[in-house]
Amino acid sequence: MRIDLVTVFPDYFAPLGLSLVGKAIAAGLVDVAVHDLRRWTSDVHRSVDDTPFGGGAGMVMKPEPWGAALDELLGQEAATASAGALCPSSPHSDPIGQTGLDDGAASAADVAAPTSRRPRAFFIIPSPSGVPFSQALARDWALADRLIFACGRYEGIDARVPLHAAQRIETAEVSLGDYVLNGGEVAALAMVEAVVRLIPGVLGNPQSLVEESHAPSWDGLLEYPVYTKPASWRGLDVPTVLLSGHHAKIAQWRRAQAVALTRLRRPSA
Ligand code: JD2
16 A cells, blocks of 8 residues: 655654554555655745635645645556556456356456456545544555545645545545644544554454454444453452453453443443
């Protein structure tokens, strides 16, 4: 997967070189490029903002640099695809199942012939007015070939940018949550981390993904509380059922804890 991040604060993304995402980059599972939006300005002051039409406080990000950034980044995609990196077969190939000749029986051709697939790309604009980010969105984006994040500042980006982008690429305005940040960078960092850990081969232990799909906060229940050694610490004891070795009882206890915690902390759920 290729991830492009466009921002006026490229340094915000230095942490992507660390930890799990950093390892995924080093392993070649994901390719991250951070771009300074000012690269796509043409005036001497390299301005990216202007006063809002209709008046009001603060500044708004001008559309032109975003348009130029999108032009160049989407142009790169076309160049890469024609070089074969994003598209395993010719765009003129006839995918299995669309010939009208496939009777559904397994054959050597089913194994040997590469299936043609349109590369999936998303243009993502973090915004306090976006649709709520969720594990479901992270799962969908993890299947994409390319994510392009447009990180705004000031009072946000001229509203024509997502309209224009939507004519050229699947576009989404997405919020990290109902609180106000100063820009899209922190939201993009969180979204990238949530997506990259779902890319096959990134997590050391795929079982943790399997378990998440059973009892995750994002599909219903919050996670049960976890403990490690020592069994007694500063007068606080680990629940004895967890020391019992009785797997059915442990599973039952964890389920009850998850239900109780969800009722307490997400009473509306
Ligand atoms: C952003 C700002 C509009 C006030 C670009 C804030 C966000 N969950 C979230 N909270 N805030 C953001 C976010 C995202 C992008 C920008 N600002 C500042 N904009 C009104 C303040 C500018 C997300 N995702």
